[in-house]
Amino acid sequence: LAKTTQPISMDSYEGQEVNITCSHNNIATNDYITWYQQFPSQGPRFIIQGYKTKVTNEVASLFIPADRKSSTLSLPRVSLSDTAVYYCLVGDNNQGGKLIFGQGTELSVKP
Amino acid sequence: DSGVTQTPKHLITATGQRVTLRCSPRSGDLSVYWYQQSLDQGLQFLIQYYNGEERAKGNILERFSAQQFPDLHSELNLSSLELGDSALYFCASSVGQLGSYGYTFGSGTRLTVV
Numbered sequence: 001l002a003k004t005t006q007p008i009s010m011d012s013y014e015g016q017e018v019n020i021t022c023s024h025n026n027i028a029t030n031d032y033i034t035w036y037q038q039f040p041s042q043g044p045r046f047i048i049q050g051y052k053t054k055v056t057n058e059v060a061s062l063f064i065p066a067d068r069k070s071s072t073l074s075l076p077r078v079s080l081s082d083t084a085v086y087y088c089l090v091g092d093n094n095q096g097g098k099l100i101f102g103q104g105t106e107l108s109v110k111p
Numbered sequence: 112d113s114g115v116t117q118t119p120k121h122l123i124t125a126t127g128q129r130v131t132l133r134c135s136p137r138s139g140d141l142s143v144y145w146y147q148q149s150l151d152q153g154l155q156f157l158i159q160y161y162n163g164e165e166r167a168k169g170n171i172l173e174r175f176s177a178q179q180f181p182d183l184h185s186e187l188n189l190s191s192l193e194l195g196d197s198a199l200y201f202c203a204s205s206v207g208q209l210g211s212y213g214y215t216f217g218s219g220t221r222l223t224v225v
Contacts, residue, residue: 034213043113043201043216044154087154099144099214101154 004088009106018075020105022088025069033064033071036087038104044087048073075107083109114138115217117202123223129190132220134202136183142166142205143185144214145177149198160185161207192224 005023012018024033032051036044048055050062050071061074075082085104114137124130136143145157147170156169160179171177174192179185189196199221203214 036214041199041219041221043115043203043219044214045113045216046213049213100156101146103153 004090004102006086006088006102006105008103009108011108011110012078013110014079015077018078018082018107018109020073020075020086020088020107021070022073022090023070024088024090027068027090031068031090033062033068034089034091034099035060035062035073036089036101038085038087044101047086078107078109080109080111083107113215113217115202115204115215117200117217117220119220120218121221121223123225124192126192126194126224128192128224129188130192130222132187132189132200132202132222134185134187134204134217136185136202136204137215140204140206140215141183142207143179143183144203144205145171145185145187146201146203146216147198148201148219149195152198154201157187189222194224197222197224 032049034049035047037047038044048057048060048062050064052064055062063072085106087101087104089099116135118133142161144159147155147157157171158177159167163179174190177187199219201216201219203216205214
């Protein structure tokens with residue numbers, strides 16, 4: 001499983017766009033990139049998953065450059081309720097399905 | 112409501128005791144995963160079951176065991192409990208055994224060992 005590196009914490013203000021970058025230099029050909037969000041005392045929630053280029057859903061966008069050695073989760077116009085820990089995971093969907101979580105990025109959105 | 116149900120929500124027990132945590136996966140999901148989250152260890156993968164069979168094992172202690180029943184619900188058994196076992200225990204489920212469509216997590220069971 002490829003190791004991921006992301007900032008430990010980030011601060012933002014309401015209404016701003018937040019970009020969280022994750023480095024995964026050793027990503028393998030079969031690996032997908034998945035982001036989860038976790039609020040205190042709640043289970044992680046799937047946000048978005050991608051393999052290459054750009055993926056967008058109603059919650060976020062995921063940008064993946066051609067070399068796939070990093071990825072950026074973009075949250076448009078954040079609100080206070082987006083304060084949470086965001087996890088970047090990289091894995092081969094054939095590796096038994098287990099997800100290995102790193103430290104995550106603690107995003108704090110201020111008024 | 113994520114569709115994954117975990118009971119109980121809170122559990123307080125003494126050292127040396129045994130407890131059972133229960134998880135009902137989202138309807139249609141065949142895989143169940145157990146995770147432990149403590150302040151100093153983060154989210155740790157424990158074990159995965161797919162359609163009743165063990166599929167992957169992580170950092171699960173020998174004092175811990177799990178199983179998945181024919182109706183697909185799963186139980187995590189923790190025995191000879193120690194203070195360090197105090198943590199949030201999450202169950203997640205997915206459609207297939209490979210989790211390729213994302214995992215759905217339950218709201219967790221908070222275990223406190225005193």
